[in-house]
Amino acid sequence: MSVVSTRLAARIGLAAVALSALTLTGCETPAGKVDVLQSSATSVVAGSTYAWAPVTSPTQRATDPRVANDIINQRIISAVDGALAAKGYRRVSSPGQATLLVSYYVGLEARSDIQSNNMGPPPAAACGFRGCVAGWGFYGAPMMDVETINYTQGTMILDLVDRASGQLAWRATSQRRVDSADADQAALNAVAADMLKTLP
Numbered sequence: 001m002s003v004v005s006t007r008l009a010a011r012i013g014l015a016a017v018a019l020s021a022l023t024l025t026g027c028e029t030p031a032g033k034v035d036v037l038q039s040s041a042t043s044v045v046a047g048s049t050y051a052w053a054p055v056t057s058p059t060q061r062a063t064d065p066r067v068a069n070d071i072i073n074q075r076i077i078s079a080v081d082g083a084l085a086a087k088g089y090r091r092v093s094s095p096g097q098a099t100l101l102v103s104y105y106v107g108l109e110a111r112s113d114i115q116s117n118n119m120g121p122p123p124a125a126a127c128g129f130r131g132c133v134a135g136w137g138f139y140g141a142p143m144m145d146v147e148t149i150n151y152t153q154g155t156m157i158l159d160l161v162d163r164a165s166g167q168l169a170w171r172a173t174s175q176r177r178v179d180s181a182d183a184d185q186a187a188l189n190a191v192a193a194d195m196l197k198t199l200p
Helices: 003-026 070-086 185-195
Strands: 033-038 049-052 100-118 125-128 131-134 144-162 167-178
Touching (some): 167 185
Parallel strands (some): 049 100
Antiparallel strands (some): 033 167
């Protein structure tokens, strides 16, 4: 291999590494935008016991039929259990024996974005076999491409309540665009781990 070829290959390799780094930097985290609210009066102690809060209403965890069903419910519970266990929290069967009560809510909302792209001005002139016809010119009216993008915004709220006082101790809220692929177990596991990463 020549010196020129070697240098070119090295430059291409460096460019690929730089592009990979930029791609990774721009990637969204599994849970999207996560906001955490922590009580200053009620603390969460690492390694505490927890139980799932009793459900008193069918709409307590979700209202949209796409997520308000037993399959999604079990997947979310499994994902949160796994993320809590990884941080040292221990699940107990009876809420009366737990230090913390865990609950969640999932909501879906249809949204639209309007995206416009300036495609630049039309050509200064259009020419054919009969000659040229003047256009708008370089400073003429630009051509615009306007597109409506419809998507589903998903919100998941995860609450940890101090059982003894009944006070909210810790809450994480995740917001991101979602589709049907986000309902599988692996995706939900990643979302739960991301939401709970700042939990003590």
